[in-house]
Amino acid sequence: MTTMNKLNQVILSATLALAASGASAQMRIEISGVGSNQIPVAVAGFADENIAPQQISAIIKADLERSGAFKLIDAGVITSMSNIDYGTWKAKGADALVVGTVAKSAAGDYEVRYKLFDTVKQSELSQLNVSRAPQFTRLTAHNIADDVYLKLTGIRGAFSTRIAYVKEYDKRHYELLVADADGDGEQMALRSNEPIISPSWSPDGTKVAYVSFEQKKPVVYVQNLITRARTVIANEKGSNSSPVWAQTGNKLAVSLSKDGHTQIYTVNADGGNLKRVSNSAGIDSEANFAPDGSIYFMSDRSGGPQIYRMNGDGGEAKRVTFTGNYNISPRVSADGKTLAYISRRDGNYQLYVMDLASGQEQRLSDSTDDQYPSFAPNGKYIMYATQAGGRKSLAVVSVDGRVKQRLTTQAGNIKEPTWGPFMQ
Structure with missing residues (x-):
């Protein structure tokens, strides 16, 4: 290894330039x-x-x-x-x-x-x-x-990758932040007096999609971290939510309620070619692309929220989760072998993983209010949002559940994490 990643330098330079807008104190890490x-x-x-x-x-x-x-x-x-x-x-x-x-x-x-x-x-x-x-x-x-x-x-390290997340102050001020994977070097990409939710990294690490309520309704944007330019991706009638990138980087999946009930659509990265890909009488949302191009998503078509899988262009959906009556927020590892999701059991919302070949599942967290899992690009760790003592923070756990980290900050609540890709 004699040369360094040029794109990572460019993106880091761009986010460092955002510091003038005001960066927050770095997070503290507790390891167990x-x-x-x-x-x-x-x-x-x-x-x-x-x-x-x-x-x-x-x-x-x-x-x-x-x-x-x-x-x-x-x-x-x-x-x-x-x-x-x-x-x-x-x-x-x-x-x-x-x-x-x-x-x-x-x-x-x-x-x-x-x-x-x-x-x-x-x-x-x-x-x-x-x-x-x-x-x-x-x-x-x-x-x-x-x-x-x-x-x-023998596994690629993810220490030089970046994460994005939302910090909330008193339910009146919101910031979309980008930082190193260890929470250091925190820089602000967007500040708003209205909620910001659901950030999602582009596969090349140069852009982040997210939902902003700055127009007094949820609208999906894509922001270029290098040029700072923003593009409206979905601003349909009703709700526009849950953007996620396809591995190809040329399109996203979004959840829209423009036809009366929330369904999943794909849309080009420039906002064109909107296409509906799910079709149920219930709510379909929280899409996530697997490496093979298929889509895992949450649907309540069976009566309660469960996780399903369908082809990337739509078609028949097959149910994936069967244990428990509430399973949401599917995320698939980069090798396509492991599914992370949030399951409600005995009143607790906790992080689970499933081996997609065997269907065997494992609980990874001991907390009671977990949200928004996101895999590290090497598939060895999962970052998620959690709550303890009235404060929202981020946590990281290894996929075998043995290693756990808690990332906290002195001010505000941090939530909605998304782990960025390897920088090629």
Whole structure:
């Protein structure tokens, strides 16, 4: 890994420019639980990293720790990336070692070099050399953590991805916010005195669709995070809600009540070619595209809200959930194997996952008022909104339920999360 993601830099630059509109304080993360087979990793302090705006090794450690997949071993500061004494680190219990250096160029950029070593096989696993402007220091650290995660687990890391969510103040002020996956670097994309709901990332990570009530009714917009331009996608008679992108990025599914009761439609990303794809006497809403192009959605056609599946262009719908009388908010993992949803059991609204091949389900949360699940792009974690102590916050749980995080903020209620894609 010798080059960095240019699109991620462009989007980060664009959202950083939004800071002038007013950014809120970053979120605090509480972590509980660990993975079933933690990999012991020593992360050394990077040589001369104190000259950078943020301590790169500390960000890497925080990323790896909150994943629950690693057991971190203190390594102090290592000034040289050559002549590694593998035996010493293996004796300390580390199966892998992360080392690096930081230097400042004459142009003011920070040059970061990193290497990952396998202490068991006594070999170098990966390296990175990158020069970046100061504002991209955190992104560089997240990219290194992604590389460590990939090389040691075989699964692509999601630390450098972005999330979007809504923050509400006193039911009078609303903000659509974009942040790093760890909640840091929070920047405002939209502020309104009317509710903002249902944000959804485009597959390329450059746009967010959402519903705004600024016209005193729900209208679906798409906002370009780079140019800040907004496009009205659905402003039909009645309710316009629940936008979600198809994986192709050229269309969205929306829920409209223009014909009397809420049904699912597809619409081009420019707002054209509106087409109805669901057809029931009940309410069909909360569509989500699976990787194969099919649509999972919520419908009350059987009497209560349940989750169904249909082809992307409509047709016969097949019921997916059968346990419980209230199942909503379907979200499908990137590999198409797992369904996340909210189920009401014994009066509690909780996060569940289902193995779509076997139909076996598992409850992942212990709270009582969960909403809006969203998969990480690697399918290993789910972010959702929850409530405790009268405050709304975000939570993250691993798909096996072992690792849990709570993201809280000092001011306002945070809700309606959506996890952004990998930046190609």
